[in-house]
Amino acid sequence: MHAITYKPQDFKNGQSVRWCPGCGDYAILNSLQKAMAEVGVSPDETVVVSGIGCSSRLPYYVNTYGMHTIHGRASAIATGVKTANPKLSVWQITGDGDCLAIGGNHFIHAVRRNIDLNIVIINNEIYGLTKGQYSPTSRLGFVSKSSPYGTVEEPFRPAELTFGARGNFFARTLDADLKTSQEVMVAAAQHKGCSVVEALVNCVIFNDGTHKDIADKSFRADRTIVLKHGSPMIYGQNQDKGLIIEGFNLKSVTLGENGITEKDILIHDAKCIDPTLHFKLGNMKGDLPVALGVIRDVDALVYDQAVEKQIRTVQEKSKNKSLSDFLHSLETWEIK
Amino acid sequence: MSDTAKVTSLEQVVIRFSGDSGDGMQLTGSLFSNLSAIYGNEISTFPDFPAEIRAPQGSLSGVSGYQLHIGSKNIHTPGDLADVLIAMNPAALKVNSCAIKSNAIVIADQDSFDKNHLEKAGFVTEDPFEELQLKGIQLILAPISSMVKDSLAETGMDNKSILRSKNMFALGLLCWLFNADVEQAKHLLENKFKKKPAILQANLKVLQDGFNYGHNTHSSVSTYHIDPTDLPKGTYTDVKGNQATAWGLIAASEKSGLPLFLGSYPITPATEILQELAARKDLGVKTVQAEDEIAGICTAIGASFAGSLAATSTSGPGLALKSEAIGLAVMAELPLVVVNVQRGGPSTGLPTKTEQSDLLQALYGRNGESPCVVLAASTPSNCFDYAFMASKIALEHMTPVILLTDGYLANGSSAWRIPSMDEFPAINPPFVHKEMQPTWTPYLRNDKNAVRYWAFPGMEGFSHRVGGLEKDNQSGCISTVASNHQLMTDLRQAKIDAIADVIPELNVQGNPDADVLVVGWGGTFGHLYTAVQSVNKQGKKLAFAHFNYINPLPKNTEAVLKRYSTIVVCELNSGQFAGYLRSKIEGLHIVSYTKVQGQPFTEAELTEQFLTLLNNDK
Numbered sequence: 001m002h003a004i005t006y007k008p009q010d011f012k013n014g015q016s017v018r019w020c021p022g023c024g025d026y027a028i029l030n031s032l033q034k035a036m037a038e039v040g041v042s043p044d045e046t047v048v049v050s051g052i053g054c055s056s057r058l059p060y061y062v063n064t065y066g067m068h069t070i071h072g073r074a075s076a077i078a079t080g081v082k083t084a085n086p087k088l089s090v091w092q093i094t095g096d097g098d099c100l101a102i103g104g105n106h107f108i109h110a111v112r113r114n115i116d117l118n119i120v121i122i123n124n125e126i127y128g129l130t131k132g133q134y135s136p137t138s139r140l141g142f143v144s145k146s147s148p149y150g151t152v153e154e155p156f157r158p159a160e161l162t163f164g165a166r167g168n169f170f171a172r173t174l175d176a177d178l179k180t181s182q183e184v185m186v187a188a189a190q191h192k193g194c195s196v197v198e199a200l201v202n203c204v205i206f207n208d209g210t211h212k213d214i215a216d217k218s219f220r221a222d223r224t225i226v227l228k229h230g231s232p233m234i235y236g237q238n239q240d241k242g243l244i245i246e247g248f249n250l251k252s253v254t255l256g257e258n259g260i261t262e263k264d265i266l267i268h269d270a271k272c273i274d275p276t277l278h279f280k281l282g283n284m285k286g287d288l289p290v291a292l293g294v295i296r297d298v299d300a301l302v303y304d305q306a307v308e309k310q311i312r313t314v315q316e317k318s319k320n321k322s323l324s325d326f327l328h329s330l331e332t333w334e335i336k
Numbered sequence: 337m338s339d340t341a342k343v344t345s346l347e348q349v350v351i352r353f354s355g356d357s358g359d360g361m362q363l364t365g366s367l368f369s370n371l372s373a374i375y376g377n378e379i380s381t382f383p384d385f386p387a388e389i390r391a392p393q394g395s396l397s398g399v400s401g402y403q404l405h406i407g408s409k410n411i412h413t414p415g416d417l418a419d420v421l422i423a424m425n426p427a428a429l430k431v432n433s434c435a436i437k438s439n440a441i442v443i444a445d446q447d448s449f450d451k452n453h454l455e456k457a458g459f460v461t462e463d464p465f466e467e468l469q470l471k472g473i474q475l476i477l478a479p480i481s482s483m484v485k486d487s488l489a490e491t492g493m494d495n496k497s498i499l500r501s502k503n504m505f506a507l508g509l510l511c512w513l514f515n516a517d518v519e520q521a522k523h524l525l526e527n528k529f530k531k532k533p534a535i536l537q538a539n540l541k542v543l544q545d546g547f548n549y550g551h552n553t554h555s556s557v558s559t560y561h562i563d564p565t566d567l568p569k570g571t572y573t574d575v576k577g578n579q580a581t582a583w584g585l586i587a588a589s590e591k592s593g594l595p596l597f598l599g600s601y602p603i604t605p606a607t608e609i610l611q612e613l614a615a616r617k618d619l620g621v622k623t624v625q626a627e628d629e630i631a632g633i634c635t636a637i638g639a640s641f642a643g644s645l646a647a648t649s650t651s652g653p654g655l656a657l658k659s660e661a662i663g664l665a666v667m668a669e670l671p672l673v674v675v676n677v678q679r680g681g682p683s684t685g686l687p688t689k690t691e692q693s694d695l696l697q698a699l700y701g702r703n704g705e706s707p708c709v710v711l712a713a714s715t716p717s718n719c720f721d722y723a724f725m726a727s728k729i730a731l732e733h734m735t736p737v738i739l740l741t742d743g744y745l746a747n748g749s750s751a752w753r754i755p756s757m758d759e760f761p762a763i764n765p766p767f768v769h770k771e772m773q774p775t776w777t778p779y780l781r782n783d784k785n786a787v788r789y790w791a792f793p794g795m796e797g798f799s800h801r802v803g804g805l806e807k808d809n810q811s812g813c814i815s816t817v818a819s820n821h822q823l824m825t826d827l828r829q830a831k832i833d834a835i836a837d838v839i840p841e842l843n844v845q846g847n848p849d850a851d852v853l854v855v856g857w858g859g860t861f862g863h864l865y866t867a868v869q870s871v872n873k874q875g876k877k878l879a880f881a882h883f884n885y886i887n888p889l890p891k892n893t894e895a896v897l898k899r900y901s902t903i904v905v906c907e908l909n910s911g912q913f914a915g916y917l918r919s920k921i922e923g924l925h926i927v928s929y930t931k932v933q934g935q936p937f938t939e940a941e942l943t944e945q946f947l948t949l950l951n952n953d954k
Contacts, residue, residue, distance in 0.1 A: 065793040068803030076631035080638020109627035311617045318618035323586045327754045333374040335567045
């Protein structure tokens with residue numbers, strides 16, 4: 001038997017894509033279709049579920065089974081799809097508002113349950129479809145139509161929230177970084193359990209340039225680090241910067257300065273069960289490079305499989321093969 | 337029994353078991369009810385739990401009750417006022433003194449009527465019977481606690497464990513009073529306590545002691561006998577409404593060949609449906625206890641999309657939370673069963689009490705033109721049938737179906753003949769098939785009933801997208817075209833209307849010459865039926881029609897209702913079904929009789945109401 005292989009084309013359909021010209025969502029869509037082809041699950045056994053928002057239109061543009069549902073509920077609906085049929089590859093496409101505001105409760109519980117979903121949070125730090133209000137990831141002081149004097153509330157950091165909900169897989173990518181996007185989506189699909197991918201995406205209309213302090217090609221290599229499990233945490237245009245631990249904190253150093261050599265640099269361990277360092281890596285910014293790539297990838301009990309296993313175990317021990325068997329096993333009496 | 341002084345034959349009796357919530361009165365009640373059912377009597381029961389899980393011992397708020405109605409035939413309700421009260425302490429007596437007949441037999445534990453217990457129950461004198469003005473009662477005051485202590489003194493059990501058997505003494509006394517088979521009662525105990533031999537032995541001994549005590553000490557008291565009835569042959573069990581609902585869903589899963597999925601969140605009085613189904617892993621049932629009500633229904637919608645028979649269970653406030661998601665299922669045209677076990681509202685309302693006030697919420701509580709099917713079960717055991725029918729309609733017509741039950745049905749029980757699955761119709765969901773593929777679109781419909789065909793993930797060549805946005809009626813692509821929205825709105829309504837073709841017609845019972853029709857729906861059936869019968873027995877003329885299918889209404893509804901000069905719509909809300917009928921059928925003379933007290937109707941108040949109405953008409 002030949003293994004069937006798929007091309008990105010197999011995951012495209014004829015629908016005209018209706019995002020604004022220049023929207024970062026196009027790049028995510030392309031990366032997703034490439035990742036799906038690489039993962040190799042048939043489009044007929046792939047389901048893409050979304051909520052409401054610009055990014056949640058994505059299922060219409062993928063040639064798989066899809067559900068464009070109601071605001072915030074994609075995690076819950078995807079949970080139902082996957083629990084009902086664990087053989088399916090289930091993706092949830094969601095935005096920062098859909099996932100972390102109205103859908104926050106469902107999101108943390110999907111993560112906690114560790115159901116095998118691949119959740120892609122397309123984070124543009126703005127409500128786009130309602131034309132420009134601040135979101136739960138907008139930075140403190142952010143000026144928008146609903147915060148004309150700047151916000152007075154701290155944002156969520158999706159990595160921190162995922163780890164706080166006991167998440168076992170978290171990766172981050174940038175819309176402009178197609179290679180990393182595809183890599184982390186493949187890793188997310190291959191991870192058994194709930195995978196969260198945060199895609200930092202530009203909203204060209206309402207929040208243009210929100211990620212440009214790290215995304216701009218001229219300095220992206222110096223302000224981000226693409227983490228790879230088992231590799232030293234080295235980054236920079238010249239691959240001469242690295243991360244070390246100093247006290248309880250991470251610190252950026254330059255190789256060759258102050259006697260620092262490659263052997264002083266931390267090796268990334270995405271498989272470490274203790275999430276402490278993953279928290280720190282996920283929260284890096286400012287003097288530290290923003291982490292891209294797979295930050296955490298730990299195996300744990302997977303909900304949908306555990307549900308099936310429990311049913312099998314009970315069935316093996318039970319005499320009841322049908323409802324009738326069960327009803328007659330109750331306390332009964334005969335009327336003759 | 338030949339050696340008993342007098343045995344009076346009764347057609348029916350209402351017994352109320354009452355004690356502290358830790359006294360085991362629910363168990364005593366259900367054992368005696370099973371004993372009566374095994375003998376061949378008809379039974380109907382209703383528990384009355386306190387709202388608190390364990391209120392202070394001996395306090396009024398901690399009283400737990402169980403009412404049992406036994407009879408030779410025509411037992412459709414747990415009865416109004418009790419003929420017999422078992423009161424394990426003064427608080428139980430006080431709480432139930434208004435729920436018994438003036439000449440009731442009261443069996444009380446003399447040992448618990450001490451100063452301490454009397455004070456806890458708020459009595460100010462030493463004679464609680466006098467204080468409650470219970471002058472006509474026949475009192476059997478038995479030192480139950482001390483006799484149980486004596487009986488089990490040599491077992492080495494501690495005092496607390498010994499006193500847990502008090503309820504078995506009461507059961508023994510009842511067996512004597514109603515000439516019930518003690519050996520059969522012992523057999524039930526043996527099944528119940530199979531795994532706890534020490535407790536079993538203690539209970540068996542105390543049961544016999546209770547019987548002997550009655551027989552020896554009160555030999556002059558008249559005892560009673562209720563003739564067995566001619567029930568259809570078969571194997572019977574005792575079923576509560578919530579269990580029947582859960583099992584009906586499993587039956588539909590077996591008939592349709594689709595796996596059953598329940599997404600739910602605990603809520604009184606619906607929680608047992610989740611629990612019953614979570615226990616049925618042996619039958620392959622999948623349950624998700626979701627993070628909230630919304631996730632309960634949303635996981636079910638996901639499971640439905642993936643090809644399961646999907647259901648969610650809730651009560652009023654939960655239905656409110658689920659309304660947006662029900663709209664999604666309406667729009668995506670996915671099969672879904674939503675069970676709403678109604679309780680007193682609005683808001684948190686009266687969680688442990690019964691009401692029928694979610695009818696309009698079920699019919700109309702969603703944004704947009706959002707029709708869905710509404711069914712209502714009317715007895716604890718027919719919750720099984722209507723859960724089955726709700727599933728069948730959902731699957732065959734690709735629509736959400738709301739099944740209304742209520743707290744009274746959910747916790748009430750009756751004897752139930754276990755049906756053979758052959759007695760239930762086939763379920764044939766409108767699956768797509770290979771030959772359709774060249775011209776198939778997600779909203780391709782069957783011309784006859786406007787139902788779209790069902791393709792789900794894993795089916796090769798049918799991948800498609802559904803969602804909450806309006807779709808083109810052919811391609812299934814997003815459409816904001818004005819005429820398409822009108823067409824889709826009309827199609828969604830036509831699909832529901834067409835279900836009237838497959839549901840049973842409305843049936844009229846009672847006096848065929850009546851001008852006045854009593855109308856009810858859902859859980860009030862037993863009380864209405866009994867009251868109508870009683871009025872007709874008194875030579876008056878009343879007809880009776882009861883609705884289980886609410887939307888769509890049975891096809892002959894207008895024709896039936898128009899035959900009557902007056903229609904009395906009785907319901908446990910402020911007139912919701914009456915208003916619904918008025919909106920559907922013009923020119924009816926409807927009298928609305930309603931009650932919103934968190935309690936079922938009583939036969940007595942209905943009978944009085946009907947007689948007054950008939951007399952005024954003359």
